[in-house]
Amino acid sequence: MQSSTILPLVAVSIMIAFLPASTVQAGAMDPGEMLSASCAGCHGTDGHSPGAIPDISGKSADFIRISLQDFRSGERESTVMGRQAKGYSDEEIRLIAEYFGQQK
Numbered sequence: 463m464q465s466s467t468i469l470p471l472v473a474v475s476i477m478i479a480f481l482p483a484s485t486v487q488a489g490a491m492d493p494g495e496m497l498s499a500s501c502a503g504c505h506g507t508d509g510h511s512p513g514a515i516p517d518i519s520g521k522s523a524d525f526i527r528i529s530l531q532d533f534r535s536g537e538r539e540s541t542v543m544g545r546q547a548k549g550y551s552d553e554e555i556r557l558i559a560e561y562f563g564q565q566k
């Protein structure tokens with residue numbers, strides 16, 4: 463290989479080496495916030511639902527956690543939340559609940 467082909471390769475590998483660091487910095491978002499992004503499609507940003515779907519902003523972390531666990535187990539009837547909640551582990555539900563619990 464000639465040095466003219468090696469140099470760009472070195473530059474690219476240096477860039478790749480630095481990628482994870484910048485990704486982590488951009489990811490200063492907490493995991494609960496990241497997980498809760500998938501709820502926003504229906505419940506609105508930070509749970510402020512603009513439409514017919516229940517507003518979950520200002521609810522306590524316990525309320526969110528217990529609701530999700532009951533939807534997941536089927537103890538609480540739902541049209542869509544049972545299917546939504548099945549996608550989350552106990553730990554993820556805890557993180558999501560903590561995040562929503564902090565929203566006003």
Ligand code: HEC
Nearest residue numbers: 500501503504515516518526529540541542543544546558
């Ligand atoms: C596809 C739309 C949709 C998504 C996505 C969704 N929800 Fe729901 N959510 C609903 C609907 C509709 C209800 C009313 C219960 C039902 O019929 O399922 C509900 C009800 C709830 C309730 C009960 C509210 C109350 O006042 O009793 C909570 C808590 C809740 N959702 C939390 C969440 C969380 C947390 C997420 C993200 C992990 C989420 N939802 C994602 C549509 C959605």
